[in-house]
Amino acid sequence: MTSTGTPSKESAVNNFTIHHEAFQKIIERFGVLLRRQEELQEKLEAVDMSMENIDEQRFLGGEPVVSFVPSQDFEPLFQVAAKDIWPVLSIIFPPLAESLKALGQKLETDTSWAHLCLQAVAHGNAQALDQAATQAIVAPDFLLLALRAAYGPCIAVQKDNLIKNVPIEVWRQAYCPVCGSDPDLATLENHPDPSEFLVSKSGELWHHCPTCTHRWRFVRMQCPNCGNKDHKSLTRFNMPDSLQTIIYACEQCQHYLPCLNLVENSQKINFNQAALNLVHLDAAAQSKGYTPLSPAPWAVFGFDQEKPS
Numbered sequence: 001m002t003s004t005g006t007p008s009k010e011s012a013v014n015n016f017t018i019h020h021e022a023f024q025k026i027i028e029r030f031g032v033l034l035r036r037q038e039e040l041q042e043k044l045e046a047v048d049m050s051m052e053n054i055d056e057q058r059f060l061g062g063e064p065v066v067s068f069v070p071s072q073d074f075e076p077l078f079q080v081a082a083k084d085i086w087p088v089l090s091i092i093f094p095p096l097a098e099s100l101k102a103l104g105q106k107l108e109t110d111t112s113w114a115h116l117c118l119q120a121v122a123h124g125n126a127q128a129l130d131q132a133a134t135q136a137i138v139a140p141d142f143l144l145l146a147l148r149a150a151y152g153p154c155i156a157v158q159k160d161n162l163i164k165n166v167p168i169e170v171w172r173q174a175y176c177p178v179c180g181s182d183p184d185l186a187t188l189e190n191h192p193d194p195s196e197f198l199v200s201k202s203g204e205l206w207h208h209c210p211t212c213t214h215r216w217r218f219v220r221m222q223c224p225n226c227g228n229k230d231h232k233s234l235t236r237f238n239m240p241d242s243l244q245t246i247i248y249a250c251e252q253c254q255h256y257l258p259c260l261n262l263v264e265n266s267q268k269i270n271f272n273q274a275a276l277n278l279v280h281l282d283a284a285a286q287s288k289g290y291t292p293l294s295p296a297p298w299a300v301f302g303f304d305q306e307k308p309s
């Protein structure tokens, strides 16, 4: 791999800010959230989970590892995470501060509601999300945003345990093999294989998970949302300021995913910050009418702060 490691979080954000002042506010707001999530992940300790049901064949068939563990096993971590992260979300979305405070109180006092929330965020249970949102008298989109923000560090800290008994490296689905999240970023990278004499100049395509931070390889020239492989309806835009930043968009489903070309890049990349640093690509793609594949909050809500109410 040519580009790994974690440069200082502040410098990654500041470098971007200098070049893209128009997006400074979004970068600053969500940079605070990303840093807090990373700090929390460092503080949390993995808990015991029931992992006897992990089924390799079903995993190979496309079910992410988290679908085999009981979602309520995340509760101890999630209680700690929500107390830490939801106040930060209140700073990012001030009009939602009261709602977030009420969610925090409900989480502490209503165990069955907490379990519904965990079914929604860990297992993608849409019915559980609707029920939990109705019970809390909030919009499902807003509840999911809040749940994901707190759940991310919880699944990230469990990741190493969850993947140790599955062949994680053979996964080639568009979504994350650990938590099932859609990616927030694609990267083109060189991973030289010592057994191969020639290294492909075009690189391998990798996806990054904005929820659990996992990275995995995906196939090139395929829409990660609908599976479309028709190259005539797969569009690629380069941004005028950099040949390394690309938008991949699909004309069939109208979804897009930002991409960084790292094939000739020797600089270290903080993959957890990288998609936020490409928020100008989100703005460009959304101005062309495309919908983000990424569930990251700045992609979904970053251009209209009133939206998630």
Ligand SMILES: [Zn+2]
Binding pocket: 176, 177, 178, 179, 180, 181, 209, 210, 211, 212, 213, 214
């Ligand atoms: Zn993930």
Ligand SMILES: [Zn+2]
Binding pocket: 223, 224, 225, 226, 227, 228, 250, 251, 252, 253, 254, 255
């Ligand atoms: Zn598509």
